[in-house]
Amino acid sequence: MKQYLLSVYQPDGDPPPAGPLAEIMRDVRAVDAELRSAGAWVFSGGLHAPSTATVLHPGQEEVPMTDGPYAEGKEHIGGLTIIRVANLDEALEWGRKLARATTLPIEVRPFQGEPED
Numbered sequence: 001m002k003q004y005l006l007s008v009y010q011p012d013g014d015p016p017p018a019g020p021l022a023e024i025m026r027d028v029r030a031v032d033a034e035l036r037s038a039g040a041w042v043f044s045g046g047l048h049a050p051s052t053a054t055v056l057h058p059g060q061e062e063v064p065m066t067d068g069p070y071a072e073g074k075e076h077i078g079g080l081t082i083i084r085v086a087n088l089d090e091a092l093e094w095g096r097k098l099a100r101a102t103t104l105p106i107e108v109r110p111f112q113g114e115p116e117d
Contacts, residue, residue, distance in 0.1 A: 001084045002114065003042060004091040006098055007107040010078035012050070027101035031094075035083060040094065044081035078104070 015021055035041035050069035057064050069076060081098065085091050088110065095108040 046079040
């Protein structure tokens with residue numbers, strides 16, 4: 001079994017209105033429950049706004065910090081799910097389900113190496 005990161009990319013700015021957001025979160029919880037039931041779920045979580053980030057810069061004796069996201073952009077990673085499945089095809093199918101639930105782009109990436117079972 002291999003682990004994959006499913007990254008949720010969301011646009012900067014305000015979240016959707018309460019009604020549509022409640023529907024999206026219901027659908028996300030349903031995918032999460034399906035992942036758990038299938039034994040594929042490892043971890044998932046949402047992230048605070050990019051403005052809450054702190055970036056640490058290596059290369060100096062003291063590692064300086066700056067506020068805000070490392071990369072400026074129109075989108076940011078708003079959440080993530082880590083899954084354990086047999087192959088990329090299965091990971092992509094879960095990514096499709098999550099994309100439909102969130103209505104947002106999902107990036108699917110394998111972790112390097114094989115994790116211990």
